[in-house]
Amino acid sequence: MANQTNCSILSAKYTPQTVLSKTVWLSDKLFSLKVSRDPAFHFAPGQFARLGLSISAADILTPNEWRAYSMVSHPSEDALEFFSVVVPDGKFSPTLAALAPGDTLWINKTVFGFLTLDQFADGDDLWLVSTGTGLSAYISMLREASTWQRFKRIVVLHGVRHAGELAYRDELLHLQNQHSTLGERTDKAALVYLPVTSQEPLKPELSPAITPQHLSANRLTTLLARGELEERTGVTLDPERSRIMLCGNPAMVTDMRALLAERGFAAGRRGVAGNLAVENYW
Ligand SMILES: Cc1cc2nc3c(=O)[nH]c(=O)nc-3n(C[C@H](O)[C@H](O)[C@H](O)COP(=O)(O)OP(=O)(O)OC[C@H]3O[C@@H](n4cnc5c(N)ncnc54)[C@H](O)[C@@H]3O)c2cc1C
């Protein structure tokens, strides 16, 4: 019987993994999980996995709900890391949020997604634009050494409703301190990290790089339309030199994409690299 179970797990499209640790960024809203990893599970920064849970199923050993989640971890890390929102009436995320170390999470063996840096020809500035948990895919890219060698500057924009939702801020501020010089190409890019809150003004201590007049509550799209994104970051958008990724809320992606199209940005087509790559989270 045990042998039969082992055989069916091996032939299944997914593997059972174990939750190793959990970080709660904001109670009842945002958390990250570190999960054991099947040695055969390989991915590129920016790709996503399909996570499975057994939700109200007769057989608790068979996952019956699946959702896409970007890997936050670097491909070489022993554990996989995921960053999740809790959708109040969601079918999947509240159960995912209730997992504790030792619990099982199922992971599809196949990885998915094209929000990867190989979509772009080299450029000077890489803009990583996210709302909410859309930041997930970028953390993995920023943990990859070659990302820092391909660009002169990396601009990370993280749009959230409230400052308490600025997950991974310490890691981003640490990277910003490590890579703080805007200048000629070296082996390391400079990082500009710009958190933006839409429902309350930012406090200065949350974003040391921002001057007081740049703390007002806003959406990323409003800032782009007003020219304030470039003013706040000190980096000019230029279709020849800038490469932009958009990830997160589909309405943000649509609106941002339309604004960027007016500035000469478009996704690649038929093997021709573009200067824009996007991923919608729902
Ligand atoms: C390619 C891809 C990658 C994804 N990566 C992540 C990830 O890294 N982290 C993550 O938390 N989610 C991610 N998602 C979303 C995730 O798959 C689920 O939709 C989410 O966990 C909610 O599941 P649910 O069943 O609780 O609610 P669902 O029934 O799936 O969604 C209900 C509603 O909740 C809202 N919603 C869904 N996901 C989010 C979100 N991430 N942020 C804010 N509002 C949301 C939308 O209004 C949606 O209509 C990704 C989705 C895709 C397509």
Ligand SMILES: NC(=O)c1ccc[n+]([C@@H]2O[C@H](COP(=O)([O-])OP(=O)(O)OC[C@H]3O[C@@H](n4cnc5c(N)ncnc54)[C@H](OP(=O)(O)O)[C@@H]3O)[C@@H](O)[C@H]2O)c1
């Ligand atoms: N029922 C409620 O009142 C309520 C309240 C909060 C969250 N929620 C739920 O909580 C979940 C997570 O919410 P979340 O805040 O993490 O994610 P979210 O809804 O995607 O919001 C993240 C950020 O994206 C911004 N945004 C939304 N649409 C945009 C657009 N078209 N252009 C530019 N920016 C845009 C939001 O600004 P804005 O703040 O200006 O929209 C916010 O700053 C969702 O399921 C949501 O429905 C519900």
